[in-house]
Amino acid sequence: MSNKLKKAIKTIFLVEIVQGLALTLKTMFTPSVTRQYPTVKRKAFAGSRGLHYMDRDDSGLKERCIGCGLCEAVCPSKAITVVTIPGPEREKLVASYELDLLRCVFCGFCVDACPVNAIKMTPDFELACYQRRDVFYTKERLMDVGDRYLHRKTGGSK
Amino acid sequence: MENTVTVTIDGITVKVKPTATILDAAKQAGVRIPVLCADDKLHPYGSCRICLVEIEKSPRKFTPSCTTPVADNMVVKTMTPDLFEARKRILELLLCHHPLDCPVCDKAGNCQLQDLVHEYGLGPSKFTEKKRVVPPNYKSAVIDREVARCVLCGKCVRVCREQNAVGELAFTRRGKESKVSTDFDQQLDCEFCGECVEICPVGALTTKQFKYRGRTWNMERTQSVCNYCGCGCRMVYETRQGRIVRVRSAARNYLCGKGRFGWDAVHHADRLTTPLVRVSGELVPATWDEALAMVVTNLNVIKNKRGADSIGGLGSVRTTNEESYLFQKFMRSAIGTNNVDMLARLKVPKGLNTTFFSGELSNISGHDVVLVLDGDVAELNPLTGIEIVRAVNRNYKKLILVNSGYNKLNRIASCVLEYVSPDAALADLLPALKSGQGTGAVADAAAILKEATSVAVIIPARLPDGTYYQVRELLSLLKGATTYPVVKRSNFLGALDMGVLPGYYPGYQKVSPDVVSRFASAWNCMLPEIPGKNALEMLDAIKQGSIAALYIMGDDPAGSDAGLKPVLEKLEFLVVQDIFLTETAKMADVVLPAVSSAEKAGTLTSLERRLQGISPAEEPLGDAQPDWNILQTVAKKMGSAMHYASPSDIMKEIRALVPLYADLAVGSVWPAEKSPLHGSETNLSLLSDSVEKNDVITSERLLFSSGTTTTRSKELTTVCTFKVEA
Ligand code: SF4
Ligand code: SF4
Ligand code: SF4
Ligand code: FES
Numbered sequence: 001m002s003n004k005l006k007k008a009i010k011t012i013f014l015v016e017i018v019q020g021l022a023l024t025l026k027t028m029f030t031p032s033v034t035r036q037y038p039t040v041k042r043k044a045f046a047g048s049r050g051l052h053y054m055d056r057d058d059s060g061l062k063e064r065c066i067g068c069g070l071c072e073a074v075c076p077s078k079a080i081t082v083v084t085i086p087g088p089e090r091e092k093l094v095a096s097y098e099l100d101l102l103r104c105v106f107c108g109f110c111v112d113a114c115p116v117n118a119i120k121m122t123p124d125f126e127l128a129c130y131q132r133r134d135v136f137y138t139k140e141r142l143m144d145v146g147d148r149y150l151h152r153k154t155g156g157s158k
Numbered sequence: 159m160e161n162t163v164t165v166t167i168d169g170i171t172v173k174v175k176p177t178a179t180i181l182d183a184a185k186q187a188g189v190r191i192p193v194l195c196a197d198d199k200l201h202p203y204g205s206c207r208i209c210l211v212e213i214e215k216s217p218r219k220f221t222p223s224c225t226t227p228v229a230d231n232m233v234v235k236t237m238t239p240d241l242f243e244a245r246k247r248i249l250e251l252l253l254c255h256h257p258l259d260c261p262v263c264d265k266a267g268n269c270q271l272q273d274l275v276h277e278y279g280l281g282p283s284k285f286t287e288k289k290r291v292v293p294p295n296y297k298s299a300v301i302d303r304e305v306a307r308c309v310l311c312g313k314c315v316r317v318c319r320e321q322n323a324v325g326e327l328a329f330t331r332r333g334k335e336s337k338v339s340t341d342f343d344q345q346l347d348c349e350f351c352g353e354c355v356e357i358c359p360v361g362a363l364t365t366k367q368f369k370y371r372g373r374t375w376n377m378e379r380t381q382s383v384c385n386y387c388g389c390g391c392r393m394v395y396e397t398r399q400g401r402i403v404r405v406r407s408a409a410r411n412y413l414c415g416k417g418r419f420g421w422d423a424v425h426h427a428d429r430l431t432t433p434l435v436r437v438s439g440e441l442v443p444a445t446w447d448e449a450l451a452m453v454v455t456n457l458n459v460i461k462n463k464r465g466a467d468s469i470g471g472l473g474s475v476r477t478t479n480e481e482s483y484l485f486q487k488f489m490r491s492a493i494g495t496n497n498v499d500m501l502a503r504l505k506v507p508k509g510l511n512t513t514f515f516s517g518e519l520s521n522i523s524g525h526d527v528v529l530v531l532d533g534d535v536a537e538l539n540p541l542t543g544i545e546i547v548r549a550v551n552r553n554y555k556k557l558i559l560v561n562s563g564y565n566k567l568n569r570i571a572s573c574v575l576e577y578v579s580p581d582a583a584l585a586d587l588l589p590a591l592k593s594g595q596g597t598g599a600v601a602d603a604a605a606i607l608k609e610a611t612s613v614a615v616i617i618p619a620r621l622p623d624g625t626y627y628q629v630r631e632l633l634s635l636l637k638g639a640t641t642y643p644v645v646k647r648s649n650f651l652g653a654l655d656m657g658v659l660p661g662y663y664p665g666y667q668k669v670s671p672d673v674v675s676r677f678a679s680a681w682n683c684m685l686p687e688i689p690g691k692n693a694l695e696m697l698d699a700i701k702q703g704s705i706a707a708l709y710i711m712g713d714d715p716a717g718s719d720a721g722l723k724p725v726l727e728k729l730e731f732l733v734v735q736d737i738f739l740t741e742t743a744k745m746a747d748v749v750l751p752a753v754s755s756a757e758k759a760g761t762l763t764s765l766e767r768r769l770q771g772i773s774p775a776e777e778p779l780g781d782a783q784p785d786w787n788i789l790q791t792v793a794k795k796m797g798s799a800m801h802y803a804s805p806s807d808i809m810k811e812i813r814a815l816v817p818l819y820a821d822l823a824v825g826s827v828w829p830a831e832k833s834p835l836h837g838s839e840t841n842l843s844l845l846s847d848s849v850e851k852n853d854v855i856t857s858e859r860l861l862f863s864s865g866t867t868t869t870r871s872k873e874l875t876t877v878c879t880f881k882v883e884a
Contacts, residue, residue, distance in 0.1 A: 067370070068373075069373045069376065072373075076360070084369075086372055090294075090296055092370045115261050
């Protein structure tokens with residue numbers, strides 16, 4: 001059959017339109033793939049890297065961080081600042097732990113570097129906020145994030 | 159060349175002295191051998207065994223390189239698979255008891271053990287026993303001992319004994335109970351130089367000051383020079399977020415307690431941050447404009463009413479060369495008087511820089527004999543003290559000490575002359591040298607001195623006329639004598655060089671028509687032709703009312719001699735530039751806040767006449783400004799043309815006008831022969847019975863005290879309170 005004849009048949013019997021409509025018809029009866037974000041949220045994959053949290057130590061009263069500063073050292077974007085002081089028993093106290101999320105690139109190196117697994121990540125990626133100061137996470141706020149994420153009752157200043 | 163032997167290290171052949179160790183030879187060959195217990199400052203010891211090497215045809219499989227002398231045609235291998243394994247095992251054994259608390263150890267990042275463990279890739283240990291539990295010792299001032307971390311290398315013990323001659327630390331107990339401690343485990347009672355902390359390869363010795371203040375890899379480092387005494391030790395400021403957290407010695411240098419721990423005065427709450435002016439009897443904060451306007455108007459009024467010579471200027475030994483230069487330029491050109499001097503001249507040996515020029519401190523070891531005429535030298539100039547100890551302990555030279563008390567030098571002296579003062583000692587020693595009279599220690603000393611072909615003579619900080627002539631006679635009797643005068647204050651020589659002297663322009667150029675016209679054309683102004691009043695004459699003139707205004711930069715006369723208070727009260731107008739509200743500043747009409755040496759750039763000249771640069775580690779506190787900038791602003795407002803953007807601009811001018819500094823590189827010493835005063839009878843010190851230049855002393859030891867700044871160092875004052883409690 002010549003090509004011309006084939007083309008004529010396709011044109012006369014609207015073959016391509018029927019094929020297309022068949023696909024449309026089929027899709028009308030399959031479940032939709034578009035998620036209605038933000039009303040519908042997808043479950044995070046294991047290991048996804050979002051907002052950090054600071055774990056609590058075994059007493060649950062204070063941070064697990066021992067102030068070694070390795071996260072600060074490894075952070076490629078210099079987002080973390082750890083300040084330590086000697087405590088009353090001459091132990092190392094973490095006077096402040098600050099994370100500047102604006103700088104963070106969510107590489108997760110800090111989590112890997114931490115020798116005591118104190119700084120960890122939640123899968124939470126919804127970090128938009130109205131005020132610039134809200135992107136600076138202090139030690140207390142990071143612990144609150146952890147409490148919320150792990151549904152813990154301890155602590156929680158707000 | 160019989161005096162060398164040939165050694166082959168890893169295929170590289172080097173010629174070394176027969177007394178060298180394999181480690182020295184390897185260094186010369188550029189081969190690195192790992193070490194823990196060896197250090198350039200110390201004798202070989204051989205306690206850690208990390209430096210093992212293999213020697214061909216040796217009956218021993220492994221030999222420690224740091225303690226083994228070389229032999230001719232020795233062939234050494236520093237790295238073989240066997241050696242790698244051996245070193246790995248040694249490290250594993252060291253880690254048996256060493257706590258793995260690197261995350262909270264202040265040494266991490268700078269720890270030789272950590273680096274080696276990393277290099278040799280140690281994994282989990284075969285040894286599973288429990289680690290030894292040893293409690294830390296926090297009892298002492300300044301220095302903490304984390305005993306559990308100690309690897310018993312003995313460096314601290316040795317540096318304290320060999321380099322410092324203090325011997326405060328020692329090994330106590332035996333076997334696995336061994337630890338580094340003091341007599342009866344008491345708290346430290348030493349010089350608190352912190353050399354043991356610096357030399358400890360691990361984190362077993364730490365300072366209270368730096369405890370948990372930061373991690374080594376976060377520090378920014380600024381090379382500078384200590385501004386406490388004339389030795390001018392090179393040091394490094396370590397800053398974190400723009401604030402100093404620690405001071406360390408520059409590589410292979412020494413720092414005493416003042417240099418290492420005394421910097422915290424920079425952060426003292428008493429620092430002046432804004433200008434103060436006297437309004438109805440009270441000093442109140444003011445703006446720079448207000449304060450400077452007050453300075454300029456008053457100085458102008460007094461100058462016009464009573465003449466430029468009714469104004470005097472007292473300079474400082476703490477300020478940089480540039481600032482001292484600008485100070486005398488300001489007094490001479492803007493005010494128009496040669497009344498410019500320093501009270502610190504009361505505290506220097508007669509003949510300094512005219513008869514007695516200091517040799518380089520590192521050469522003290524090169525002499526056969528060290529003759530110490532001032533028993534306090536190790537407290538006044540700690541680095542000179544260290545060099546004397548090095549001469550004796552490392553180079554086996556003889557030490558003759560004149561001392562009535564007992565201090566660390568007594569422990570190492572070959573011969574002690576127990577006299578209350580150097581003149582009494584010299585009165586006996588000189589005849590003994592000339593005609594062999596004398597008995598006992600004096601005869602011994604004379605015998606030692608006669609044999610010596612070169613002698614280092616430590617000249618006392620105070621030298622009355624009589625003693626001065628005795629010392630000169632002594633020098634003429636000795637072969638190859640080099641003098642090392644004691645100069646307490648940091649930039650005293652620099653201030654002299656810069657002409658903070660009533661009779662001399664910078665570079666000891668005597669006030670004379672030639673010199674005056676040369677400077678007048680360089681500075682483009684009229685200059686006074688007659689020499690001014692020295693510090694003592696100025697004080698007299700104030701009493702008599704012929705000096706009505708005084709400009710003091712960085713000195714505290716009222717604080718060092720309460721008798722000067724009523725004198726200063728007579729002044730119509732007093733300006734003080736300082737970093738603290740000193741006793742004198744409290745009496746001033748205007749107080750201008752200056753910055754400390756940690757916040758400014760410039761150069762200092764050490765007692766060896768070595769030009770050294772300081773660099774700012776911090777931003778100026780509050781509104782404070784460097785002295786040179788304050789002076790230049792005042793001068794400008796008084797109509798003088800001074801336009802310097804930085805201290806290096808001032809240095810350029812100094813180099814053009816002062817022959818001594820013309821091509822003096824930073825880090826080198828200007829040659830004594832070049833000084834116009836070389837060998838002359840000029841006296842650059844002022845001796846006085848009426849005025850005392852006392853130090854504002856906080857502790858009972860001179861070592862920890864040098865005046866206004868040390869009083870404000872928390873660390874240095876804890877040393878003193880600890881000692882009082884003990
Ligand atoms: S995730 Fe990466 S960029 Fe963000 S704080 Fe941690 S180390 Fe820094
Ligand atoms: S305290 Fe430090 S320097 Fe002293 S023996 Fe122990 S490890 Fe060596
Ligand atoms: S010896 Fe003098 S210059 Fe050296 S650190 Fe001590 S005070 Fe400073
Ligand atoms: S460095 Fe040679 S034994 Fe320690």
